[in-house]
Amino acid sequence: MNKRNFTIYDIAKEASVSPTTVSRVLTGNPVVKESTRQKVLAIMKELDFSPNEAARRLTKQQTDLIGFILPDITNPFFSQIYIEVEKKALEKGYTILLRNSMNISAMESTHLREFTERRAACIVFMGGRINKTNPDMYEVTEMQEVMSRVPIIMINGKMKGVKSYTIRTNEEEGIRSIVKHLVSLGHSKIALIGGSKGISSADNKLSSFKRILKEFHLEFNQDWQIFSDFSVESGRVAMKKLLENESLPTAIIGINDLIIYGAVKECRDQNISINDFSFVGFDDIYPSDIVYPSLTTVNHNYEILVNEIMKTIDNIIAGKTNKKGKLIDTHLIIRESSKEC
Amino acid sequence: MNKRNFTIYDIAKEASVSPTTVSRVLTGNPVVKESTRQKVLAIMKELDFSPNEAARRLTKQQTDLIGFILPDITNPFFSQIYIEVEKKALEKGYTILLRNSMNISAMESTHLREFTERRAACIVFMGGRINKTNPDMYEVTEMQEVMSRVPIIMINGKMKGVKSYTIRTNEEEGIRSIVKHLVSLGHSKIALIGGSKGISSADNKLSSFKRILKEFHLEFNQDWQIFSDFSVESGRVAMKKLLENESLPTAIIGINDLIIYGAVKECRDQNISINDFSFVGFDDIYPSDIVYPSLTTVNHNYEILVNEIMKTIDNIIAGKTNKKGKLIDTHLIIRESSKEC
DNA sequence: TTGTATGCGTTATCAC
DNA sequence: GTGATAACGCATACAA
Numbered sequence: 001m002n003k004r005n006f007t008i009y010d011i012a013k014e015a016s017v018s019p020t021t022v023s024r025v026l027t028g029n030p031v032v033k034e035s036t037r038q039k040v041l042a043i044m045k046e047l048d049f050s051p052n053e054a055a056r057r058l059t060k061q062q063t064d065l066i067g068f069i070l071p072d073i074t075n076p077f078f079s080q081i082y083i084e085v086e087k088k089a090l091e092k093g094y095t096i097l098l099r100n101s102m103n104i105s106a107m108e109s110t111h112l113r114e115f116t117e118r119r120a121a122c123i124v125f126m127g128g129r130i131n132k133t134n135p136d137m138y139e140v141t142e143m144q145e146v147m148s149r150v151p152i153i154m155i156n157g158k159m160k161g162v163k164s165y166t167i168r169t170n171e172e173e174g175i176r177s178i179v180k181h182l183v184s185l186g187h188s189k190i191a192l193i194g195g196s197k198g199i200s201s202a203d204n205k206l207s208s209f210k211r212i213l214k215e216f217h218l219e220f221n222q223d224w225q226i227f228s229d230f231s232v233e234s235g236r237v238a239m240k241k242l243l244e245n246e247s248l249p250t251a252i253i254g255i256n257d258l259i260i261y262g263a264v265k266e267c268r269d270q271n272i273s274i275n276d277f278s279f280v281g282f283d284d285i286y287p288s289d290i291v292y293p294s295l296t297t298v299n300h301n302y303e304i305l306v307n308e309i310m311k312t313i314d315n316i317i318a319g320k321t322n323k324k325g326k327l328i329d330t331h332l333i334i335r336e337s338s339k340e341c
Numbered sequence: 342m343n344k345r346n347f348t349i350y351d352i353a354k355e356a357s358v359s360p361t362t363v364s365r366v367l368t369g370n371p372v373v374k375e376s377t378r379q380k381v382l383a384i385m386k387e388l389d390f391s392p393n394e395a396a397r398r399l400t401k402q403q404t405d406l407i408g409f410i411l412p413d414i415t416n417p418f419f420s421q422i423y424i425e426v427e428k429k430a431l432e433k434g435y436t437i438l439l440r441n442s443m444n445i446s447a448m449e450s451t452h453l454r455e456f457t458e459r460r461a462a463c464i465v466f467m468g469g470r471i472n473k474t475n476p477d478m479y480e481v482t483e484m485q486e487v488m489s490r491v492p493i494i495m496i497n498g499k500m501k502g503v504k505s506y507t508i509r510t511n512e513e514e515g516i517r518s519i520v521k522h523l524v525s526l527g528h529s530k531i532a533l534i535g536g537s538k539g540i541s542s543a544d545n546k547l548s549s550f551k552r553i554l555k556e557f558h559l560e561f562n563q564d565w566q567i568f569s570d571f572s573v574e575s576g577r578v579a580m581k582k583l584l585e586n587e588s589l590p591t592a593i594i595g596i597n598d599l600i601i602y603g604a605v606k607e608c609r610d611q612n613i614s615i616n617d618f619s620f621v622g623f624d625d626i627y628p629s630d631i632v633y634p635s636l637t638t639v640n641h642n643y644e645i646l647v648n649e650i651m652k653t654i655d656n657i658i659a660g661k662t663n664k665k666g667k668l669i670d671t672h673l674i675i676r677e678s679s680k681e682c
Numbered sequence: 683t684t685g686t687a688t689g690c691g692t693t694a695t696c697a698c
Numbered sequence: 699g700t701g702a703t704a705a706c707g708c709a710t711a712c713a714a
Binding site: 003005048050051052053054055057058072073074076079080082083086087090095097098100107110113114116117118119145148149232261264265268286287290291292 | 344346394395413415417420427438439455457489490609627628
Binding site: 036 | 699700702703706707708
């Protein structure tokens with residue numbers, strides 16, 4: 001049923017030229033005479049010629065493929081970044097290949113192998129193993145092996161002993177802006193919920209949080225720091241635990257926005273007024289402007305982040321050297337969920 | 342800086358066997374003696390050998406690539422479907438390639454061309470031109486040309502005169518379940534907002550809606566049918582227009598969930614109690630369980646939908662024949678946003 | 683069980 | 699301007 005795929009030989013024969021000439025018009029080589037170019041183009045259109053990508057890749061040793069590994073594209077935090085990178089990549093003529101790891105190490109391995117076999121120009125990596133405070137030995141080794149062939153750009157993560165390109169959000173600054181904002185609203189009893197131990201984005205935020213509380217001469221209350229996970233559901237779980245305390249905070253910071261969605265939901269389910277608390281998230285994913293109450297949260301400056309990613313990719317592909325580490329500033333988006341104490 | 346890529350020739354030389362033998366262990370051909378297989382594998386590991394994907398594709402004429410075109414992966418409706426297809430594809434050993442069209446016809450063309458050049462086994466297509474009630478002549482022609490080489494599976498859309506595989510939600514049944522539900526709650530004044538004229542998912546829902554109102558002996562009120570678009574923002578716009586009417590409905594159906602998110606937001610901004618209306622969406626994207634009030638909406642039976650997609654892909658790749666058109670039933674998810682009149 | 687020779691469809695290097 | 703010819707790296711038919 002499927003039409004046969006013609007080759008440049010077919011075109012050449014039909015146009016009474018050599019395959020070389022056909023290849024030249026294909027690559028846009030300007031030496032070929034205009035009349036023959038037209039002739040060849042006409043035949044191509046007539047036969048609905050479509051050049052074989054695999055053959056092309058094989059001869060042109062260099063590739064323009066960007067591999068993109070992230071945990072879950074249904075998570076707005078990742079999709080917001082991914083889509084912008086895809087758009088810019090397309091503009092520049094790069095090919096981009098998305099893979100979801102679901103934070104499963106074995107899937108990451110599969111994807112890394114695939115990208116290596118495809119001779120990707122570089123790999124953008126988010127989540128999973130680069131977000132572990134203590135990654136497995138095997139993961140580190142594999143990462144190093146891959147990197148000896150294809151450069152890896154780690155977004156909001158890093159790996160001890162692996163010197164890749166890293167582009168990170170200045171999370172400490174983000175946490176500071178939250179605390180500052182809450183203090184200005186009169187809050188002094190602040191909780192931090194969500195995330196899980198061993199995941200650096202949670203570990204780091206926690207240690208930043210402790211440090212910053214000191215800066216503001218506030219006390220850290222261990223009862224108000226509750227690990228769970230990073231999902232909406234785990235936000236409910238964390239909030240539930242938090243509410244079991246005798247003494248409660250007046251403000252609640254979530255490790256990310258999803259946690260707060262869950263926390264708010266838990267309040268509603270327990271018939272607790274959401275006005276009893278100020279809520280602040282982290283990430284500023286797009287539903288945070290839609291949910292009620294709209295969420296005060298830390299924005300990653302996605303545009304700058306994506307620009308830095310693209311700049312790094314460009315440099316890698318152009319063979320230029322890069323600064324290995326970049327830190328992106330955040331900005332606080334103030335919405336309804338945070339209010340006077 | 343990058344390590345050289347070894348070939349099967351390098352491995353062969355090092356292992357003192359022929360390249361053919363190396364190729365055999367690579368493809369898992371069982372004829373090779375266990376001892377030589379071990380020897381070859383050892384060398385491969387030692388040299389960190391990685392087979393060149395492009396070369397492989399070139400010799401094995403057949404490909405396992407699935408192209409996936411959708412408007413925007415940040416839209417949960419699409420990402421929910423995509424991620425499930427990706428998971429199952431990975432299990433089956435297929436390779437999947439995602440492309441966002443942003444509903445731009447030229448981008449669709451670019452992606453279609455790319456997939457053709459990659460000799461994709463099939464293309465899954467959502468949104469854009471297959472969702473136009475009257476597609477351009479060029480779009481139809483191009484689609485037909487592509488389909489003469491690679492089969493296209495259209496999800497929730499179709500194209501006049503193009504006989505592709507189609508898998509569609511039974512939208513009329515979905516609308517019927519909404520109206521039935523609202524009527525059972527005592528509503529008789531029902532609005533339909535969002536979507537835009539010329540997009541079949543909106544056109545079809547509208548005509549279904551009219552038909553079904555008749556079934557229930559209710560009158561269609563043109564003032565309560567407002568086209569806008571498919572985004573949250575357009576939901577606000579539509580709601581704003583609706584509220585300008587002297588006489589208002591008691592229930593509001595959105596062309597999709599996003600429209601209702603916007604409509605609810607507009608109510609809040611105008612200090613209109615959201616309890617004045619019952620809201621029902623369509624799609625059951627995941628934030629609909631998170632937003633407040635949680636949204637009554639029509640679920641596409643995503644699992645069945647995705648299974649049908651996979652079944653169709655399997656059959657195409659296996660060379661079996663398929664039923665060309667499939668219709669998936671929906672089910673209504675009742676949450677807080679719909680209530681007694 | 684292993685090896686030789688050839689093809690896959692394109693691009694690149696030479697000549698002419 | 700154009701055309702032979704040789705890669706590119708792997709898989710496979712055929713031979714041994």
